Each structure stands twice: as C-alpha cells, then as structure tokens.
Amino acid sequence: MGFSATSILVADDHPLFREALRGTIRRLQPEARIHEAEDVDGLYALVDAHPEADLLLMDLNMPGAHGFNALVHLRALHPQLPVIVVSAREEPATMRRALDHGALGFIPKSADSETIGMAVGRVLEGERWAPPEAFAASAIDSEELQVAQRLRELTPQQFRVLQMLAMGRLNKQIGYDLGVSEATIKAHVTAILRKLGVTNRTQAVLMAGRLSMEPDRIPELPDE
Numbered sequence: 754m755g756f757s758a759t760s761i762l763v764a765d766d767h768p769l770f771r772e773a774l775r776g777t778i779r780r781l782q783p784e785a786r787i788h789e790a791e792d793v794d795g796l797y798a799l800v801d802a803h804p805e806a807d808l809l810l811m812d813l814n815m816p817g818a819h820g821f822n823a824l825v826h827l828r829a830l831h832p833q834l835p836v837i838v839v840s841a842r843e844e845p846a847t848m849r850r851a852l853d854h855g856a857l858g859f860i861p862k863s864a865d866s867e868t869i870g871m872a873v874g875r876v877l878e879g880e881r882w883a884p885p886e887a888f889a890a891s892a893i894d895s896e897e898l899q900v901a902q903r904l905r906e907l908t909p910q911q912f913r914v915l916q917m918l919a920m921g922r923l924n925k926q927i928g929y930d931l932g933v934s935e936a937t938i939k940a941h942v943t944a945i946l947r948k949l950g951v952t953n954r955t956q957a958v959l960m961a962g963r964l965s966m967e968p969d970r971i972p973e974l975p976d977e
Contacts, residue, residue: 760786760803764796765812765839770862774810774839777866778873793817797909800831808877810860813840813851813966819919820965821854822904826912828855829905835876842966848887854901854964859883900963906948914941919958 761778765771768791775787788803790796792815800809809827813820824836837858838851848859858876860869861884875882893901907915910931917927924938931938942954951957 759784760788760806762788762790762796762799762803762806762809762811764790764793764799764809764815766791766815767812770812770839773866774869777869780866781870781873791815793823796823796827800827800834804831804834806834808873809834809836810839810873811836813838813842813847817916819916819961821850821901822912822916822961822964824851824854824856825901825904825964826907826909830909837872837876837882843884845884845886845890847966848883849890850893850897852881852883852887853893853898857881859887897963900960903949904961904964907945911941911945911948914938915945915957915961918942918945918954919961 761782763771763774765774771789771791775789778785778787788799788806790799794817796811796815800806811824811827812818813824815823817823824838827834827836835857836855837860838856839860839862840847840851841862843861843863848861851859858872858881860872860882864872872882904912913931914927917930922930924935924942928935928938942957945957946952946954949957949960951960
C-alpha cells in the first residue's frame with residue numbers, strides 16, 4: 754500500500770521503535786520527510802516547527818506525558834494535524850479513549866509493518882483506523898469529555914504550568930524552570946483555576962489526572 758505524504762512526525766522515546774516506524778514509512782513513501790522527538794517537550798517543539806506536517810504518530814507514554822493530556826492539548830493547538838496514537842497499551846478501552854480524545858488512529862505496538870502501513874494510509878486518506886475491538890468499547894463518559902474540553906482552553910504556557918503542578922512543584926520552582934517570575938506563575942495558576950472551574954491547585958491536578966491512563970488518588974498539594 755502506498756500513500757501520499759511529504760512530512761511525517763514521529764514521537765516516541767524508544768529508538769528501536771522509531772527506527773521500525775521509519776523503515777515502514779520509507780518503504781511506502783521513500784520521499785517522505787520524517788522528523789522525530791523522544792519526549793513531550795520535544796514533541797511540542799516539533800509540531801511548532803513543522804506546522805505543514807501531514808501526520809503525527811505519537812506514543813502515550815513518553816517522558817513528560819500524562820495519559821491523554823498531551824493528545825488533548827495538541828488537538829486543541831493543531832486541529833488540522835491528523836494524529837495516530839502508537840502504544841503498547843492495547844486494551845480496547847484505552848484505544849477507544851484515544852479515538853474519543855481526537856486521535857484518528859490507534860496502532861498497537863505489537864502490529865506488524867503491513868498493519869502499520871495500512872493504518873497510516875487510511876488515516877492519510879481521511880479515514881479512522883484502529884483494531885475492531887476499539888470501536889466496540891464504551892465511549893468516554895461525560896465527565897472525562899468535560900475535563901478534556903476545559904483543558905483545551907489552556908494556553909501552551911498554562912498547560913506547561915499545570916503539568917508542573919502535577920509534579921508537586923512550587924510556584925518559585927516552576928518560575929525558575931520556565932525562566933519567569935514567581936508573580937507570573939501565580940497569574941498563570943489563577944487563570945488555570947478559573948478555566949478549569951476549580952478553587953485550588955489540588956483540584957486542578959485531580960481534574961487533569963482524570964485523563965491519565967489509570968487515574969489514582971493524588972495527594973493534597975501545597976496551595977500558594
């Protein structure tokens with residue numbers, strides 16, 4: 754199977770799997786340009802640097818990723834970019850959640866090169882592709898859908914701050930990491946709480962955690 758694509762983005766922290774994806778894509782489309790990232794920060798930079806890309810293949814478990822948060826954030830920022838999730842998590846519910854959060858495809862990492870090529874071709878043709886069991890699984894509930902909608906309202910910097918809040922970092926630490934003042938971080942936190950409709954940092958982190966792969970109870974965080 755061949756397909757027409759000039760630029761494809763691949764984001765995965767496993768070099769061997771990136772190599773396998775490169776090999777499959779180049780057999781099908783030798784002239785396609787392939788650009789790679791190995792963590793979430795690199796992924797965001799990659800997408801910003803290649804807004805004309807035809808397709809993004811992304812893992813859910815890269816460093817810096819928290820469940821489906823990165824997928825939801827990217828779909829809000831770049832709705833024109835088709836996304837295929839490629840993951841070792843092959844439960845039907847996980848596949849369905851990825852599709853419901855905006856992915857056009859889901860490729861299990863156990864898939865062979867023929868299946869990968871078929872999935873990529875289908876998505877580039879404007880269709881959705883995932884194993885049949887993904888479409889048989891239950892759709893995400895209204896609470897998870899509402900959380901995703903609220904997260905889409907965050908700016909890239911606010912989303913980055915929220916991720917750091919989830920790591921338990923204080924405003925001063927976040928400001929140092931991002932190269933801005935503590936007052937700026939406080940302003941971002943205030944905006945995050947307002948957009949998410951919550952009153953403190955713990956509630957914000959708990960809400961974002963609703964999109965994790967396996968939501969767990971998050972301990973109370975310091976309010977500043």
